[in-house]
Amino acid sequence: MSIRVVGCSHHKAPIAVREQLAFNSAEARKALGRLRQRFPDVEAVLLSTCNRVELYTAAETHPPPSREELVAFLAECHGLAPADIDAYLDERSGLEAVQHLFQVASSLDSMVVGEPQILSQVKQAYQLATEEGSTGPLLHAAFQAALKTARRVAGETAIHQRRVSVPSVAVADFAQQIFERFEDKRTLVIGAGEMAEETLRYLRAEGVQHITVVNRSPERAEELARRWNGQTMAWADLPHALARADLVISTTGSAEPIVSASLFRQVEAVRNGRPLFILDLAVPRDFDPAIGDRPNVYLYSVDDLREACQRNRAERDKELPRALRIIDQEAERFLADLHHRATSPLIRRLHEQWQKPKEEELRRLFNKLPQLDEHARQEVREAFDRLLNKLLHPPLASLRDEARNGVPHALIDALARLFRLKD
Amino acid sequence: MLSRVTVVCFAGSYAVALALELSRLVLRSSLRGLLMLGFTAAGLVAHTAFLFYQAERINAQLHGVGLPLSSTQHWYLTAAWLLAAMYLFLAVSHPRVQFGLFFLPLVLALIGVGHYLADPNPASTPPDPSIWGLIHGSSLLLATVAVLVAMVAGVMYLGQVQRLKRKAVPHHGLYLPSLEWLQRVNGRGLNAGMAMLAVGIVSGMVLNVIYAERHQRFVPWTDPVIVITVLMFGWLAGCRLAGWAYRPAREGRKVAYLTLVSFVFLVFALAVGLLLETRHSGQRSVRPMFPGRAAAASRQPTMRVLGAALRAEGEAGRIGL
Numbered sequence: 001m002s003i004r005v006v007g008c009s010h011h012k013a014p015i016a017v018r019e020q021l022a023f024n025s026a027e028a029r030k031a032l033g034r035l036r037q038r039f040p041d042v043e044a045v046l047l048s049t050c051n052r053v054e055l056y057t058a059a060e061t062h063p064p065p066s067r068e069e070l071v072a073f074l075a076e077c078h079g080l081a082p083a084d085i086d087a088y089l090d091e092r093s094g095l096e097a098v099q100h101l102f103q104v105a106s107s108l109d110s111m112v113v114g115e116p117q118i119l120s121q122v123k124q125a126y127q128l129a130t131e132e133g134s135t136g137p138l139l140h141a142a143f144q145a146a147l148k149t150a151r152r153v154a155g156e157t158a159i160h161q162r163r164v165s166v167p168s169v170a171v172a173d174f175a176q177q178i179f180e181r182f183e184d185k186r187t188l189v190i191g192a193g194e195m196a197e198e199t200l201r202y203l204r205a206e207g208v209q210h211i212t213v214v215n216r217s218p219e220r221a222e223e224l225a226r227r228w229n230g231q232t233m234a235w236a237d238l239p240h241a242l243a244r245a246d247l248v249i250s251t252t253g254s255a256e257p258i259v260s261a262s263l264f265r266q267v268e269a270v271r272n273g274r275p276l277f278i279l280d281l282a283v284p285r286d287f288d289p290a291i292g293d294r295p296n297v298y299l300y301s302v303d304d305l306r307e308a309c310q311r312n313r314a315e316r317d318k319e320l321p322r323a324l325r326i327i328d329q330e331a332e333r334f335l336a337d338l339h340h341r342a343t344s345p346l347i348r349r350l351h352e353q354w355q356k357p358k359e360e361e362l363r364r365l366f367n368k369l370p371q372l373d374e375h376a377r378q379e380v381r382e383a384f385d386r387l388l389n390k391l392l393h394p395p396l397a398s399l400r401d402e403a404r405n406g407v408p409h410a411l412i413d414a415l416a417r418l419f420r421l422k423d
Numbered sequence: 424m425l426s427r428v429t430v431v432c433f434a435g436s437y438a439v440a441l442a443l444e445l446s447r448l449v450l451r452s453s454l455r456g457l458l459m460l461g462f463t464a465a466g467l468v469a470h471t472a473f474l475f476y477q478a479e480r481i482n483a484q485l486h487g488v489g490l491p492l493s494s495t496q497h498w499y500l501t502a503a504w505l506l507a508a509m510y511l512f513l514a515v516s517h518p519r520v521q522f523g524l525f526f527l528p529l530v531l532a533l534i535g536v537g538h539y540l541a542d543p544n545p546a547s548t549p550p551d552p553s554i555w556g557l558i559h560g561s562s563l564l565l566a567t568v569a570v571l572v573a574m575v576a577g578v579m580y581l582g583q584v585q586r587l588k589r590k591a592v593p594h595h596g597l598y599l600p601s602l603e604w605l606q607r608v609n610g611r612g613l614n615a616g617m618a619m620l621a622v623g624i625v626s627g628m629v630l631n632v633i634y635a636e637r638h639q640r641f642v643p644w645t646d647p648v649i650v651i652t653v654l655m656f657g658w659l660a661g662c663r664l665a666g667w668a669y670r671p672a673r674e675g676r677k678v679a680y681l682t683l684v685s686f687v688f689l690v691f692a693l694a695v696g697l698l699l700e701t702r703h704s705g706q707r708s709v710r711p712m713f714p715g716r717a718a719a720a721s722r723q724p725t726m727r728v729l730g731a732a733l734r735a736e737g738e739a740g741r742i743g744l
Contacts, residue, residue, distance in 0.1 A: 155451075156451055156452065157451065169592065174587065174590075177586075177587060177599070178602050178603065179601055179603050180601045180603040180607075181603070273677075275602060296676075298588070300590060
């Protein structure tokens with residue numbers, strides 16, 4: 001009864017390798033089918049995201065496939081030689097594999113720790129494997145426990161609420177605190193910097209649809225607008241674009257502020273007091289800082305957000321040990337339960353074996369005491385049951401204690417011999 | 424069974440829910456959310472039972488012709504019930520937001536005022552059931568609750584603006600809704616409050632005319648409760664008109680501040696109704712907060728009760744069409 005995971009992640013494998021090893025859902029279905037044909041008694045779940053490709057396997061009666069077999073299988077699925085990918089793949093088994101799965105599901109192993117998508121990706125991978133009939137009791141239990149652990153980590157720590165990149169903080173901790181929905185908001189991008197695109201990625205995920213790009217170079221503006229399905233406006237129309245915008249992301253390389261306080265006052269006059277979120281990612285800054293003092297204007301520079309990121313990082317680091325403690329607790333509990341499950345056939349046989357003499361003794365007693373009414377008989381039956389449970393308690397407690405450290409094979413054998421239990 | 428439900432049962436449940444909400448500022452726990460909802464829901468059930476029992480009692484006291492909201496205390500406790508129900512709904516739909524920090528103190532304050540200051544008995548004069556009285560009392564009750572909700576949204580709005588201007592990330596124990604949401608709730612609260620107040624004033628005028636015709640009693644239009652209620656309506660209507668005519672007046676902090684002024688009006692109206700002698704409703708006795716003053720209070724025609732509103736339902740039991 002063991003679990004093994006072989007795979008690669010952003011920690012060790014460059015993106016080129018991860019791309020080579022990635023599976024889309026049709027490929028994953030095919031791969032799971034092929035794995036089942038090759039290893040019929042093995043349970044498997046294949047998790048493939050942009051940051052990791054991991055193959056979880058488990059078997060109840062014998063060890064799951066070895067690292068070499070799984071590496072060869074993954075390479076074969078992509079028409080690669082095992083040697084090409086071997087160096088990028090890690091293998092974990094037993095407690096380590098369980099802890100790893102729990103960390104992945106709880107987003108503690110993600111590139112951006114706490115990002116929420118990974119949990120749904122783990123769920124999808126598990127669901128897909130279940131649909132394909134690749135999961136069994138071990139991986140069912142493991143993935144259910146992983147989802148439960150992820151919920152505990154999310155509920156008992158603030159790790160998921162702490163963003164640490166400038167664009168994610170800008171969107172999650174500030175823009176979302178101003179606007180309830182983004183579908184009807186107009187976003188203005190001034191300049192065409194990389195950071196602007198990254199911020200757009202987060203905003204698009206929140207539903208932003210109307211994007212306008214203003215840049216001194218119309219070609220670059222066109223290019224960016226095309227990528228994001230937006231529109232462009234001429235540089236000279238910047239005040240007009242500002243008057244219409246709800247969110248502004250500015251990343252020009254200008255040496256002087258491109259929006260002065262006086263220019264903004266003119267714009268403000270036609271904005272009717274609508275809230276404006278300005279993300280000034282340029283260094284030096286594109287917006288005069290005095291604009292941030294105007295009512296209904298929320299202006300954030302890179303420095304403001306970096307400070308927020310650092311505070312978040314410090315807060316998150318404080319939460320990390322707590323999250324890891326939860327992972328350890330849940331992994332140990334899961335394994336103890338798993339090992340204890342290995343003892344259940346023995347426990348069942350033990351109970352069954354002792355039921356027979358109990359019933360015989362009860363029958364004999366009731367024959368000798370026919371005057372007992374049904375109530376008295378029930379009392380006697382319950383007394384016998386209590387006695388039986390008390391007699392069985394010490395060996396079962398020992399089994400449970402031993403199961404914390406692994407399947408207690410020696411104790412199972414000893415009990416089977418002691419009580420003459422047959423398979 | 425219902426008679427054994429006391430104010431302490433539901434006030435205690437709400438107080439525990441508030442304590443749990445406060446603990447969010449310093450401690451994290453996955454169980455707390457459930458406990459909070461559980462205590463609030465339990466409080467709401469007990470609160471409902473208590474109101475039901477009170478309504479039955481009032482009905483019996485008025486020989487089967489009593490209408491809901493026929494006592495000041497019932498009116499206050501019903502307002503608290505509406506706010507508590509609203510809190511429960513918001514706590515379920517927005518589990519991250521600490522609405523309880525803002526709603527539950529108001530709920531407890533209304534219960535406290537209702538229990539200690541308001542008259543638990545319906546009017547002593549023989550009642551004539553009237554739909555106008557019910558409309559008057561209910562609309563003023565809803566106006567009060569709407570203004571309170573708008574006030575909560577306004578306070579949260581100002582807190583959120585302050586945080587955003589300070590460029591501080593959200594505190595894990597104090598998460599507020601977005602400005603857009605708060606502004607919408609604030610605006611809707613004020614609109615609803617204004618509309619209900621208009622219904623309350625019009626129905627009050629009708630009641631006064633009917634009352635004068637049938638009972639030869641007339642509440643002067645200069646009565647403090649009436650004056651302050653009309654002033655409050657004028658203030659709300661003025662704010663909304665200014666907002667419609669000049670858009671910046673309905674954006675951002677301005678509205679939040681205007682709401683706080685509306686809240687002050689409301690508190691003033693309620694205080695006038697509770698503490699001053701007015702002729703806005705019939706003979707009433709005050710629940711004795713200070714035993715020495717109780718006898719004196721009970722001798723005088725009072726208009727205490729819940730400001731404008733309360734009388735409404737008081738009237739409900741008294742005026743017949």
